[in-house]
Amino acid sequence: MSNIKKQIQELSDELRMHNHNYYVLDNATISDYDFDIKLKELQELEAKHPEFTDANSPTQRVGGAVTKNFETIKHAQRMYSLDNSYSKEDLLDWEARIKKMIDGDVQYTCELKYDGASISLTYVNGVLEKAVTRGDGFQGDNVTANVKTIKSVPLKLKGDFPPIFDIRGEIVLPFEGFNKMNEDRIEIGEEPYRNPRNTASGSLKLQDSAEVAKRPLECLLYNLTGGNLGVSNQFESLEKARQWGFKVPEVAKLANSIDEVLDFINYWDIHRHDLPFETDGVVVKVNSLQQQEELGFTSKAPRWAMAYKFKAEQVSTRLNSISYQVGRTGAITPVANLEPVELAGTTVKRASLHNADQIEKLDIRVGDMVYVEKGGEIIPKILGVDLAERPANSASTVYITNCPECDTPLERKVGEAQHYCPNYNGCNPQIIGRIQHYISRKAMDIDGLGGETVALLVNEGLITNYSDLYELTKEQVIPLERMADKSAEKLIQGVEQSKNIPFERVLFALGIRYVGETVAKKLARHYKSIDAVREASQEALVNVDEIGIKIAESVCLFFASEENNNIINRLKSFGVQLEMSAEELVGKTSLLTGQSIVVTGVFETVSRNELKKLIEDNGGKVSSSISSKTSFIVAGDKMGPSKKEKAEKLNVELISEAEFLQKIGFE
Structure with a gap:
């Protein structure tokens, strides 16, 4: 029997080696036919001797696991977004900020920014344990079964890898494979996929991993995360990752100055079109891990990295109409409704017009031919108007004076760009938006309750604010559209479990204007309870670290509302955490206050x-x-x-x- 085990092990190791040579090194050392024969031999041995089957065997690449609901998993370390730059001046400003914070020479690692689906892979003792999507940066979906089908993802590592670490990267779909998939779809009369990025991202959420295995996805890795990694800089970490078996692009370059960084950017701005994958820019990182640690993070992004975006693609199309959206804070956003046009692989039908000043500045009018660009290749925006194409009967745009939802006269504070609807408690989109914010992942994270369901609950008259959620019954929600017994049960349980969310996140969830995650954390840690926050004067609030006059005014205005105070009192009666718990207060003192x-x-x-x-x-x-x-x-x-x-x-x-x-x- 030990001979069978040894035979399985040797065959597995050989197939892993051939797989790595072909999919990672692009250097096949065996024919496809011979590989398939060996794989079939291993499958037959494992079928006869299941006691020796390994979950990370090469035979598991074909998929077969079906996942109906993807488990949500918290990242051990947050997956941050990157700040963007679009010019040499932006990069020089970034370098100046770095030089103010750290001593000595600074080297940079330049890497191409691949346009795919972000992924975090966790390895324990050299074996792939889990693969998690980026999600909101704090937590994502467990897509391990699907990622195991991607041939360039090693299931077992080789060399001197750390006992446990995460490696981050991008799941991409090469142009060749994407085009072949579309040819096959067109042949059977189905709509072609729009672009490789969205197709790669959608592939990770397919329920049947056998379907994922049919797609020619690749995984490009670029960032090690964890402690005691055995490396001192980013460039070294890329080489180590290659040695352990990961597919790490070879184009990365070590630069000693911003001028060398720009040389890399200028080269790839031209030659990116020769690459087999989509890329939309260059990521520049401070090379030294010690310097990275010294620079740290803002609330949204690492200070030691910057994404330089290549110039976005532009097109022109007709502006058919302008509509107005109402946000959860009452802010009005004008939206351009466009003649549909292809832009950077997607069909664009709408674009933000930002505010009244922007409309006036560009003199945008209905019927104009407008130039549209994807800002950062994500959000479409209008850059200008083709005046030569303007219709003779064109009329200037007159900004609305009343709320498009509740007809309340709009307000605009001095010095602010945005118009607002002041009907805080009577404007439907504001009510729905606040509750949607309250239940969101970074706030109360109520499982089983999504944005569409919130809108249904409000429109059916079952809730008028987020405190009403805690009085909902299963019988009330079952009649809602697309709601069944099990999903209704999950919703009610999710609301109940939200009572355990810590105070700083509850404070963020309340949706006080200008009080984001970081400000909520500062206020919660300073005042310790909701009562202390609402009793604080504007002067006292301004004295809290990083709380300015605008935030202080907004907090005082929120608590001046009798309705808001009633809602908070109801939340308190339902058992929502509106003060820091005894556990949270352990180790917290005021020894360094004001320092x-x-x-x-x-x-x-x-x-x-x-x-x-x-x-x-x-x-x-x-x-x-x-x-x-x-x-x-x-x-x-x-x-x-x-x-x-x-x-x-x-x-x-x-x-x-x-x-x-x-x-x-x-x-």
Whole structure:
């Protein structure tokens, strides 16, 4: 029996090697026929001896698993978006910001930005454990069964890989395979797919992995994530990933200056059309992982990376009409309804006109031929008007004065671009929008309740605000369109489970204008409860870290509403978390309140991120640069000489990691 096990193992290893040579290295060392014969031999051995079957065997590439509902999984480390740039000036500004924050020379890794579906792969002891879509960056869908069918994704690694790590990349569909798929669809009378990117993304959500296996998807990897990776910079990590068996594009380049970065960009702006995949730009990263750690993240993106977008494709088409949308805050957005036109692989029918000022600036009129571009190749926008094509009877656009939904006269504050409908509690899109925001993933994350169902609940008169959700019964929701017994049960359970969502996310979920995730977190940690927030004066709010006058005014205005206070009191009576729990308050003090602290260097006892969290947990503010307002600097090893010099010049105290931990009583 041990001979059979050995035979299966040897055949598996050989097939993995041939698979890697063909799909990753583009260097076939065996004919397709011989590969198929060996694969069939392995399938027969595994069928006769199922006790030796490996979940990551080469035979599992054909798929067969059917997934009706994709499990939602939280990313161990958030998948951030990237800030975009479109010119040399943008990149120089980015470089200037970097140079202010870190000492020494900076190298950059330049990589092509592939246009596909983002994926995060987790490997444990060299074996693929799970594959999760980007989702909202915090959590995504478990698509492991589908990703296992992609031949360029190694199921087992080789070499000196870490015991556990994530690697991020892009699932793409090569032009050749995409075109072949469309030829097959046209031949059987079906509509062709629109573009490779959407087709790749849609493939990951197919319920039958055997169908995914038929699609010629590829996985291009570019970023290692985790601790103790055994690498010191991004360029080295790409080479390591190749050695472990991943398909990592060879075109990456190490650059010593922004001029070298621009040389790379200019070359690929022309030659990208020769590539087998869609690409829409270049990703530039600070090469040193230590410098990356020092630079850290904003609330949305890493400071150490920038996406340079190639010039977007433009087309012209007719503007048929202008309509107006009402957002959850009452903001009015004018929308251009266009003669359908093909743009960057999709059919564009609508584009944002932003606000009244933009319409006036471009003098956009119904009937005009307009130039349309995909801003960042994502959201269509109108760049201008072809005046030579303007109809003789053209009339200037007059912006609406009343809400298109409830007919309330619109308001516009001095200095603001947007018009608003002030009918906060009586305008249907605002009511629906606020509840949709409340149930969203980053807010209350109510499982079983989507945006369309919210609209149905409001339109059927079952709810008028988000506190009404907690009085819904299964019997009330079952009659709704597309609602069955099981889905109704899931909705009610989802609402009940939302009572466990922590206070900072509840505060964000309330939908207070200008109070995003970061501001909600700041307010929650400072005031600890909803009662303390609503009792705070405008002056007191402005004194909270990063809370400006605009946010303070908005918070006070929200709590000045009797209806809002009634809703919050109802939420409290239903058991929603409107104060920080005892567990959340553990380790939280006001020892560092009012102090601005800079963290720099390499640390031994705790990581840089843990240090920053300790500062915030004790009421302090983490600052990225040294100034006269800096209270003190926590200095680790390899602190840059210019930072040290600046600290001495400004007479800012330097303390060691050990001294800081002692200061806050960390054990």
